[in-house]
Amino acid sequence: MVCVDDGSRDDTDEAALRAGAHVVRHPVNLGQGAAIQTGVEYARKQPGATVFATFDADGQHQVKDVIRMIDRLSADDVDLVVGTRFADPGVVSRIPLAKRLVLRAAARLSPRNRKLGLTDAHNGLRVFNKTVADGLNITMSSMSHASEFITLAYENRWRVAEEPVEILYTDYSKSKGQPLLNGVNIIFDGLLRGRTSR
């Protein structure tokens, strides 16, 4: 377990270390995309690491979902399993209406999401193998990393599957979540992606 402390000023790193996590601490705040890249770069250096998972630390994800996704990764012979909160018959999360509409629209409008058959544009729960971990190069430090992840999957032809997961919208996770207006930034970053040096 790797905990990436994105430059927080409280005792997050100490608490995580005591709880038994490897702690990697950004000296300054960079954003979630940068934190995921750091965590994966740390994890892929560990000898024997074969399966990787990203897991938002705000309490919205469930451990049982990760376990199911790991099983799926080995059973289905895919490179990447992405969580979706919009699985039709499966688990239903209580998603605020506005958020549901925007996220669904984003998934439908993104050509890459469509080609890969993904229904959730921004799910923080992902399980993947060493191929994906080694190829991962997230350059969007901000929240735009989720779409960049999908773009990378598309460009590198990783085999992607989707697994229904439950998202808990607690007061804490809502306070840590991104406002919907941030979608504007994500679209803009997506248009400029690849224009900057890698």
Added chain:
Amino acid sequence: MNWIQALLIVSVLALLVYLLRSRGSARSKAWVKVGYVVFVIGSIYAILRPDDTTVVANWLGVDRGADLITYMLIIAFAFTTLSAYMRFKDIELKYARLARAVALQNARVPEQRG
């Protein structure tokens, strides 16, 4: 459509394409310098013979030379803003990579239990 309208639209689009296509290669830097030299020569000429800008403006369908200069200024400003934004993004990425290298060097491993 006036000539000036066509010219303005084409320049805006050309600048955008230029900006998005070429990423800091030696050639594009050289063109920036060439453009700057042309700009300086043009400005000196316009300063010495301000009425001539009106003549050029009239060729393009603009009444006054001052208006033409304003239009050109707007294009230059948009170009500067966008290129500053792109450069800022580049630097941000380098900064993130630097911070990541520091973070990975100082990674802390929990004590083995059991």
